[in-house]
Amino acid sequence: xxxxxxxxxxxxxxxxxxxxxxxxxxxxxxxxxxxxxxxxxxxxxxxxxxxxxxxxxxxxxxxxxxxxxxxxxxxxxxxxxxxxxxxxxxxxxxxxxxxxxxxxxxxxxxxxxxxxxxxxxxxxxxxxxxxxxxxxxxxxxxxxxxxxxxxxxxxxxxxxxxxxxxxxxxxxxxxxxxxxxxxxxxxxxxxxxxxxxxxxxxxxxxxxxxxxxxxxxxxxxxxxxxxxxxxxxxxxxxxxxxxxxxxxxxxxxxxxxxxxxxxxxxxxxxxxxxxxxxxxxxxxxxxxxxxxxxxxxxxxxxxxxxxxxxxxxxxxxxxxxxxxxxxxxxxxxxxxxxxxxxxxxxxxxxxxxxxxxxxxxxxxxxxxxxxxxxxxxxxxxxxxxxxxxxxxxxxxxxxxxxxxxxxxxxxxxxxxxxxxxxxxxxxxxxxxxxxxxxxxxxxxxxxxxxxxxxxxxxxxxxxxxxxxxxxxxxxxxxxxxxxxxxxxxxxxxxxxxxxxxxxxxxxxxxxxxxxxxxxxxxxxxxxxxxxxxxxxxxxxxxxxxxxxxxxxxxxxxxxxxxxxxx
Amino acid sequence: xxxxxxxxxxxxxxxxxxxxxxxxxxxxxxxxxxxxxxxxxxxxxxxxxxxxxxxxxxxxxxxxxxxxxxxxxxxxxxxxxxxxxxxxxxxxxxxxxxxxxxxxxxxxxxxxxxxxxxxxxxxxxxxxxxxxxxxxxxxxxxxxxxxxxxxxxxxxxxxxxxxxxxxxxxxxxxxxxxxxxxxxxxxxxxxxxxxxxxxxxxxxxxxxxxxxxxxxxxxxxxxxxxxxxxxxxxxxxxxxxxxxxxxxxxxxxxxxxxxxxxxxxxxxxxxxxxxxxxxxxxxxxxxxxxxxxxxxxxxxxxxxxxxx
Numbered sequence: 001x002x003x004x005x006x007x008x009x010x011x012x013x014x015x016x017x018x019x020x021x022x023x024x025x026x027x028x029x030x031x032x033x034x035x036x037x038x039x040x041x042x043x044x045x046x047x048x049x050x051x052x053x054x055x056x057x058x059x060x061x062x063x064x065x066x067x068x069x070x071x072x073x074x075x076x077x078x079x080x081x082x083x084x085x086x087x088x089x090x091x092x093x094x095x096x097x098x099x100x101x102x103x104x105x106x107x108x109x110x111x112x113x114x115x116x117x118x119x120x121x122x123x124x125x126x127x128x129x130x131x132x133x134x135x136x137x138x139x140x141x142x143x144x145x146x147x148x149x150x151x152x153x154x155x156x157x158x159x160x161x162x163x164x165x166x167x168x169x170x171x172x173x174x175x176x177x178x179x180x181x182x183x184x185x186x187x188x189x190x191x192x193x194x195x196x197x198x199x200x201x202x203x204x205x206x207x208x209x210x211x212x213x214x215x216x217x218x219x220x221x222x223x224x225x226x227x228x229x230x231x232x233x234x235x236x237x238x239x240x241x242x243x244x245x246x247x248x249x250x251x252x253x254x255x256x257x258x259x260x261x262x263x264x265x266x267x268x269x270x271x272x273x274x275x276x277x278x279x280x281x282x283x284x285x286x287x288x289x290x291x292x293x294x295x296x297x298x299x300x301x302x303x304x305x306x307x308x309x310x311x312x313x314x315x316x317x318x319x320x321x322x323x324x325x326x327x328x329x330x331x332x333x334x335x336x337x338x339x340x341x342x343x344x345x346x347x348x349x350x351x352x353x354x355x356x357x358x359x360x361x362x363x364x365x366x367x368x369x370x371x372x373x374x375x376x377x378x379x380x381x382x383x384x385x386x387x388x389x390x391x392x393x394x395x396x397x398x399x400x401x402x403x404x405x406x407x408x409x410x411x412x413x414x415x416x417x418x419x420x421x422x423x424x425x426x427x428x429x430x431x432x433x434x435x436x437x438x439x440x441x442x443x444x445x446x447x448x449x450x451x452x453x454x455x456x457x458x459x460x461x462x463x464x465x466x467x468x469x470x471x472x473x474x475x476x477x478x479x480x481x482x483x484x485x486x487x488x489x490x491x492x493x494x495x496x497x498x499x500x501x502x503x504x505x506x507x508x509x510x511x512x513x514x515x516x517x518x519x520x521x522x523x524x525x526x527x528x529x530x531x532x533x534x535x536x537x538x539x540x541x542x543x544x545x546x547x548x549x550x551x552x553x554x555x556x557x558x559x560x561x562x563x564x565x566x
Numbered sequence: 567x568x569x570x571x572x573x574x575x576x577x578x579x580x581x582x583x584x585x586x587x588x589x590x591x592x593x594x595x596x597x598x599x600x601x602x603x604x605x606x607x608x609x610x611x612x613x614x615x616x617x618x619x620x621x622x623x624x625x626x627x628x629x630x631x632x633x634x635x636x637x638x639x640x641x642x643x644x645x646x647x648x649x650x651x652x653x654x655x656x657x658x659x660x661x662x663x664x665x666x667x668x669x670x671x672x673x674x675x676x677x678x679x680x681x682x683x684x685x686x687x688x689x690x691x692x693x694x695x696x697x698x699x700x701x702x703x704x705x706x707x708x709x710x711x712x713x714x715x716x717x718x719x720x721x722x723x724x725x726x727x728x729x730x731x732x733x734x735x736x737x738x739x740x741x742x743x744x745x746x747x748x749x750x751x752x753x754x755x756x757x758x759x760x761x762x763x764x765x766x767x768x769x770x771x772x773x774x775x776x777x778x779x780x781x782x783x784x785x786x787x788x789x790x791x792x793x794x795x796x797x798x799x800x801x802x803x804x805x806x807x808x809x810x811x812x813x814x815x816x817x818x819x820x821x822x823x824x825x826x827x828x829x830x831x832x833x834x835x836x837x838x839x840x841x842x843x844x845x846x847x848x849x850x851x852x853x854x855x856x857x858x859x860x861x862x863x864x865x866x867x868x869x870x871x872x873x874x
Contacts, residue, residue, distance in 0.1 A: 052649065054604070054648070054649055055649070055650070063605060137617075138616065138617030140605060140610065140611070142614065143611050156616075250655065250656070251659060251824045278731075278822050279818070279819050279828050279832075280820070280822065282715075282819070282820065283730075283731050283821065284731075286718060286719070286723060287730055289723055290723055290726075292730055292731065445597070448599060448600065448836075
């Protein structure tokens with residue numbers, strides 16, 4: 001998951017501050033929807049709200065938007081996401097073919113060049129993915145490459161996969177793999193056929209591989225990268241994208257200039273893009289008002305209240321539905337048994353008045369959820385949660401009594417460094433009123449402390465959770481969150497029927513069949529309700545009077561290739 | 567005098583070492599795993615976690631971690647943050663900006679504060695006295711973020727006299743408005759301290775003697791009384807300078823200043839011990855020097871206090 005890293009990311013799903021930046025290379029045709037004065041002319045410079053990147057600019061080590069937004073303009077991938085619909089479109093790939101969803105053949109478009117002058121060839125993808133997955137390199141996004149055959153052979157010998165994730169155990173393994181090297185250096189599932197063709201074999205059938213390949217981590221790497229294991233690349237990334245990172249002035253800004261040699265399908269319009277680093281979006285917002293900053297991807301809460309941003313930035317704002325999902329999770333049975341009865345969980349969900357909370361506390365910047373999957377992805381089906389996500393105090397109380405009530409005090413945990421106090425308290429009030437129980441919203445000092453408690457299964461009582469998609473697919477809202485043993489399955493939910501449907505969907509021959517299976521799996525969640533759906537996110541953005549053709553992607557980022565200067 | 571200064575300088579060494587250890591231990595003892603929030607709402611993969619821990623010595627117990635840190639420090643290496651930026655580079659960039667900001671704030675509070683204090687002190691009970699009392703009370707009562715946001719909105723956004731936010735270069739002019747906001751509350755204290763002390767000293771025998779000698783009013787107040795009255799003010803301002811360096815977090819956020827306060831806050835937040843210790847150690851040293859200067863100034867202001 002792209003997004004949350006402590007300071008910046010604490011806002012996680014709430015503030016739309018860090019929506020994943022899967023896409024940014026955009027069409028060169030001006031958007032009709034948001035352009036105010038469509039005097040589209042190329043050239044000029046724009047400034048964009050930025051934040052401090054948490055890692056060097058290496059695709060496999062960038063999992064948050066601060067660095068991701070920059071990198072996305074610098075690299076091109078096999079596919080890119082359409083800036084309006086998030087649907088995958090071929091970029092460097094000419095075609096990706098498969099007859100069985102397990103063996104894929106990728107053909108590249110000729111002529112894409114890295115900014116160091118070398119051409120993008122098949123081996124640049126294969127080498128990059130091998131490096132990204134190779135255990136001793138310890139990359140953040142290595143799990144994206146688990147899908148390829150032979151991935152486990154690249155793990156360091158010391159890691160015992162059966163012993164859980166091990167990330168909280170300082171003695172989890174020898175970091176350098178000293179004496180215990182991985183079995184292989186390359187993924188057996190990747191094979192270069194010729195300069196412009198390579199083959200992929202996946203471990204299991206995957207019906208949405210093409211959708212996944214648009215994520216930044218799958219970007220090709222130039223030969224020069226491997227000379228020093230990305231040390232130089234990390235400060236000066238060499239991509240095949242529409243922009244070049246000219247300078248990174250730590251703590252103040254990142255300057256991108258247009259790639260003059262870019263021959264791809266999605267070039268940029270403006271000559272220079274500067275990401276100005278702000279500690280606080282409040283200051284950035286004032287700068288947009290004063291025309292000192294052109295693009296702001298997250299309007300601060302103070303301006304959301306009473307929709308003040310609409311009068312401050314008339315015709316210069318947009319609230320766009322994005323692929324995020326907020327929820328309240330139940331603790332795992334190991335941590336707290338008191339919520340084990342599904343009827344009790346359903347009653348609690350029914351007792352929450354989502355619409356009122358969204359309108360009164362969140363200034364209408366969310367959409368009450370009717371299921372577990374965001375409406376912006378292909379395969380979304382409204383109403384998956386049915387009556388259990390519809391507020392009905394009387395029914396909730398009846399169900400609650402049927403479930404045998406609840407002894408003691410209910411709690412909803414949240415991290416106090418994000419903006420979660422208001423809505424968790426409101427949700428608690430709603431539950432308390434409808435069910436006649438005591439409910440308290442419990443703060444944890446910060447995101448790090450909060451997450452440590454959750455992953456260590458020490459969290460008693462309910463707690464807030466959020467998700468933002470890695471890639472626009474219904475699968476991404478289900479498999480990583482509710483599959484048995486999945487990485488972000490905070491409630492430790494396990495349902496063999498659900499897992500079976502996930503596997504079947506991945507093997508489905510076409511998109512429609514796959515989606516139907518995924519929807520079936522989503523419907524199962526209604527009966528067990530391991531997680532209460534709360535709402536889907538919206539990104540509220542604003543821009544200055546100096547720019548036109550501003551387009552917001554379903555990832556909540558600006559499409560930097562379509563923006564122009566007036 | 568020279569001996570006194572040397573003794574004070576030598577005393578600083580154990581204080582600095584002790585302070586770094588205490589800070590290091592405190593960051594170490596904070597709950598929460600530095601890796602917990604690093605990979606979003608999913609746990610970091612084991613290979614990354616292991617590499618990260620090894621790179622930042624997180625596997626070692628506290629004394630060994632601290633020893634490794636001190637070892638590097640002795641070679642002039644302040645270490646690298648989790649974001650792989652050199653702490654020394656960050657501090658080199660941030661301390662000059664924060665120092666400029668603090669100097670503006672101190673000059674502002676000293677000039678205006680002492681002036682207001684003297685005026686209200688010599689016109690006790692008159693209109694000007696009441697005006698100063700009421701206005702300082704208002705300033706003390708309003709939190710900095712309100713003053714800051716209001717000033718930014720009025721002078722920056724509406725009137726356009728000052729830039730709305732501070733650019734990376736952080737020129738003196740750009741820092742003028744933030745500096746005045748930062749100094750506003752201290753200004754109120756300086757004015758009140760000056761006034762109280764001045765009023766008290768004006769009743770002292772030596773002032774009556776000076777007046778009886780036939781000295782002018784200006785000389786009696788300006789030289790004889792004010793000098794003695796400034797001791798508590800100097801003590802306050804000296805301590806305040808250190809406080810302004812590290813404690814300007816709110817002002818820094820409002821005006822987007824790349825200063826030290828925000829850096830320390832962020833680093834504490836991300837459990838980045840190396841960054842916190844580096845920044846705070848410099849602060850401790852500044853505090854110690856300010857204290858020394860204040861103590862030396864006592865002797866200048868009041869010859870009865872001697873350091874020999």
